[in-house]
Amino acid sequence: xxxxxxxxxxxxxxxxxxxxxxxxxxxxxxxxxxxxxxxxxxxxxxxxxxxxxxxxxxxxxxxxxxxxxxxxxxxxxxxxxxxxxxxxxxxxxxxxxxxxxxxxxxxxxxxxxxxxxxxxxxxxx
Amino acid sequence: xxxxxxxxxxxxxxxxxxxxxxxxxxxxxxxxxxxxxxxxxxxxxxxxxxxxxxxxxxxxxxxxxxxxxxxxxxxxxxxxxxxxxxxxxxxxxxxxxxxxxxxxxxxxxxxxxxxxxxxxxxxxx
Amino acid sequence: xxxxxxxxxxxxxxxxxxxxxxxxxxxxxxxxxxxxxxxxxxxxxxxxxxxxxxxxxxxxxxxxxxxxxxxxxxxxxxxxxxx
Amino acid sequence: xxxxxxxxxxxxxxxxxxxxxxxxxxxxxxxxxxxxxxxxxxxxxxxxxxxxxxxxxxxxxxxxxxxxxxxxxxxxxxxxxxx
Numbered sequence: 001x002x003x004x005x006x007x008x009x010x011x012x013x014x015x016x017x018x019x020x021x022x023x024x025x026x027x028x029x030x031x032x033x034x035x036x037x038x039x040x041x042x043x044x045x046x047x048x049x050x051x052x053x054x055x056x057x058x059x060x061x062x063x064x065x066x067x068x069x070x071x072x073x074x075x076x077x078x079x080x081x082x083x084x085x086x087x088x089x090x091x092x093x094x095x096x097x098x099x100x101x102x103x104x105x106x107x108x109x110x111x112x113x114x115x116x117x118x119x120x121x122x123x124x125x
Numbered sequence: 126x127x128x129x130x131x132x133x134x135x136x137x138x139x140x141x142x143x144x145x146x147x148x149x150x151x152x153x154x155x156x157x158x159x160x161x162x163x164x165x166x167x168x169x170x171x172x173x174x175x176x177x178x179x180x181x182x183x184x185x186x187x188x189x190x191x192x193x194x195x196x197x198x199x200x201x202x203x204x205x206x207x208x209x210x211x212x213x214x215x216x217x218x219x220x221x222x223x224x225x226x227x228x229x230x231x232x233x234x235x236x237x238x239x240x241x242x243x244x245x246x247x248x249x250x
Numbered sequence: 251x252x253x254x255x256x257x258x259x260x261x262x263x264x265x266x267x268x269x270x271x272x273x274x275x276x277x278x279x280x281x282x283x284x285x286x287x288x289x290x291x292x293x294x295x296x297x298x299x300x301x302x303x304x305x306x307x308x309x310x311x312x313x314x315x316x317x318x319x320x321x322x323x324x325x326x327x328x329x330x331x332x333x
Numbered sequence: 334x335x336x337x338x339x340x341x342x343x344x345x346x347x348x349x350x351x352x353x354x355x356x357x358x359x360x361x362x363x364x365x366x367x368x369x370x371x372x373x374x375x376x377x378x379x380x381x382x383x384x385x386x387x388x389x390x391x392x393x394x395x396x397x398x399x400x401x402x403x404x405x406x407x408x409x410x411x412x413x414x415x416x
Contacts, residue, residue, distance in 0.1 A: 030159045031156065031158055032159075033231075034142070036153050052340055054410065106158075118415040120413055122413050124410065177256060179325060182325070246330060246332050249256060
């Protein structure tokens with residue numbers, strides 16, 4: 001049920017969400033969070049952001065947090081995609097999709113994962 | 126910045142989210158919530174759900190709650206689409222998209238609007 | 251005055267809306283519910299437990315003691331379930 | 334033993350990774366940082382404030398007093414910023 005991917009390329013949030021729910025009748029709520037590189041990410045105008053990461057460690061750590069989320073909330077699917085490398089303003093950085101029977105679980109898990117990804121995941125701006 | 130639509134037809138969550146962020150560099154977070162008709166919405170197998178609403182009142186009430194959300198959180202865009210009429214299991218019922226500079230605001234506003242829509246909006250199952 | 255019914259209130263009464271000429275002495279939403287209940291079995295059934303019925307005047311929620319003089323549209327419905 | 338550097342630790346040292354033969358007596362992450370600091374100005378600069386440097390052994394976070402005997406890969410990096 002869980003997908004974790006780190007990639008240089010852009011992702012397609014809609015097709016990831018579609019894949020998560022395909023052929024299922026038990027999902028009542030899907031939360032999709034997209035994190036976007038802002039023009040003024042650092043307070044000043046930004047030309048591009050370069051996101052460095054610790055490849056194998058980042059994947060393992062994110063997967064561990066996805067497992068924690070799956071234990072904490074009754075999820076029916078989770079997808080996390082994080083880009084690295086050079087990212088331009090307006091481009092997507094990170095995607096979290098959570099699926100559950102009920103909205104509260106999907107929201108809580110998406111927020112939990114994003115809090116981790118935005119503060120403690122092995123990435124450096 | 127705010128769109129509220131009630132419609133019989135399905136919606137396209139991805140294109141609604143794309144429209145919200147088009148040409149903007151200040152959006153750092155987009156939360157998309159999709160509510161889906163489950164197979165067992167009422168505990169028992171469901172053939173179809175018919176959602177009745179009070180047309181003008183529903184639109185006005187939802188718009189009022191969107192305004193409240195816009196006052197409470199610094200949002201850069203909100204879209205709410207709610208379907209009515211006959212809805213089959215697996216089909217979308219409701220869409221909320223919120224855009225903000227920061228993830229917490231986008232999450233909080235989307236949850237606030239969904240709590241309202243799922244409990245107190247002028248719809249009857 | 252237009253009166254509209256939704257969900258099981260509509261189902262019990264058997265119509266979604268009607269035009270009503272209010273007799274004198276009907277001043278509040280509660281008065282109107284009591285008067286409607288006298289119009290026939292279907293109305294008595296719909297309003298048998300007026301405490302669970304919600305009302306709106308001109309598309310805004312109101313309490314049973316709200317005055318209805320001058321209203322264009324009054325709606326009666328069960329508690330909303332949300333979507 | 335492979336040692337990897339990330340973000341400004343990498344920038345200061347000027348390389349992303351290297352193979353190191355540990356001398357006797359280097360038992361912990363803190364020992365290794367102290368020993369690396371002696372290897373040249375760039376290392377001294379990178380590790381000038383060891384308290385802010387984070388470390389991982391074989392891709393798991395560890396504290397400075399963690400033993401490094403038997404480790405295949407040790408990484409040093411600043412606090413993570415998230416994505």
